[in-house]
Amino acid sequence: MPGVYLSYPFCAQKCTYCNFASGVFPRELERDYQAALLEEVARQDWPWTPETVYWGGGTPGAAPRSVLAAAMARIPGREWREATIEAAPGGITDERIHAWRAAGINRVSLGVQSFVQPEIARTGRKHTAGTVARETALLREHGLDNLNIDLIAGLAGQTWTSWRESLDWIERLAPPHVSVYMLEVDEDSRLGGELLRGGIRYGAKEVPQGDCIAEFYEYAVERLAGCGLRRYEISNFARPGWESWHNLKYWRLEPYLGFGADAHSFAGGMRWQNVERAAEYVARWRAGQCARSAETPARPEEEKFFVGLRLMDGVRLESGDWARFGAPLRRFLDAGLLEQRGETVRLTSQGVLLSNEVFEEFVSA
Numbered sequence: 001m002p003g004v005y006l007s008y009p010f011c012a013q014k015c016t017y018c019n020f021a022s023g024v025f026p027r028e029l030e031r032d033y034q035a036a037l038l039e040e041v042a043r044q045d046w047p048w049t050p051e052t053v054y055w056g057g058g059t060p061g062a063a064p065r066s067v068l069a070a071a072m073a074r075i076p077g078r079e080w081r082e083a084t085i086e087a088a089p090g091g092i093t094d095e096r097i098h099a100w101r102a103a104g105i106n107r108v109s110l111g112v113q114s115f116v117q118p119e120i121a122r123t124g125r126k127h128t129a130g131t132v133a134r135e136t137a138l139l140r141e142h143g144l145d146n147l148n149i150d151l152i153a154g155l156a157g158q159t160w161t162s163w164r165e166s167l168d169w170i171e172r173l174a175p176p177h178v179s180v181y182m183l184e185v186d187e188d189s190r191l192g193g194e195l196l197r198g199g200i201r202y203g204a205k206e207v208p209q210g211d212c213i214a215e216f217y218e219y220a221v222e223r224l225a226g227c228g229l230r231r232y233e234i235s236n237f238a239r240p241g242w243e244s245w246h247n248l249k250y251w252r253l254e255p256y257l258g259f260g261a262d263a264h265s266f267a268g269g270m271r272w273q274n275v276e277r278a279a280e281y282v283a284r285w286r287a288g289q290c291a292r293s294a295e296t297p298a299r300p301e302e303e304k305f306f307v308g309l310r311l312m313d314g315v316r317l318e319s320g321d322w323a324r325f326g327a328p329l330r331r332f333l334d335a336g337l338l339e340q341r342g343e344t345v346r347l348t349s350q351g352v353l354l355s356n357e358v359f360e361e362f363v364s365a
Ligand code: SF4
Pocket: 010, 011, 012, 013, 014, 015, 018, 019, 020, 022, 023, 057, 058, 059, 088, 111
């Protein structure tokens, strides 16, 4: 069941926690990017008919309707089983929703991150909980009820009270899908860089400790389960039947083609990636060059573990797995980070919290 990913890395502001290659760029670059993206899609010789489409960002929800419509018209397979657009709360209007629907969009992922005003303000975002409530109601009025809401555990200033408040809002709005990410600290975000340098900007001194973030996450798992949202992947929770078909492809090692800056692809036993920066993507297009920056053969035996173990259903062991991965499998089973039922291994609750350490062992095994 193949999919298509389109990257639109343009945003109204650069959020302090964001470590993507997205941001606020000149209008001229955005216009050229749109042309380059449409051309890349138009040139694609489709090896299969996609079943899902995913517009990620950045903020593709703010892309002009003409660009969305033109790109979607170049992708075969409409009506897709799932066609998602990521959007930031605050700009969702009747007109925009009409444009999305006309382009074939049938799922919306809202980058909410928090429902609590001081936390939202620190990230650089401008929405309020009221904005999200209004806009989810509007989406539903237009028949777009396949909604995801993103939350981040570990934002600056987050407390037990504020985290509960965000989860209370989830309960009230009852989206069928929620993603909960734990704050990532690295040099690629302004907040991450500040934290690593021991600075105080962006509320860095008020970022909860790692243990506390893990407790927030575990509490979210419980609260979301209470709302009927089952954790089906480390960061993803859904009512049964509302899992993201597109995102499942990444963990099930199904093929997908990516278009635009930093878009990844996996097809025909190969993995490749486009250049990361929007400016370089456009520069390549202007020069008539290919956007790909790297192409490597897939490693299905390893990927089955370090990608597939993200799914709570786990990974089915095959005959050669013990020979090749016996050492890490036994170690993590003994340590209680993995559990085995029949021929299936999966992460335990403790294993989820230490998942990166588990995955690393399968890459290097
Ligand atoms: S978090 Fe989303 S909206 Fe904010 S800068 Fe990153 S991609 Fe843009």
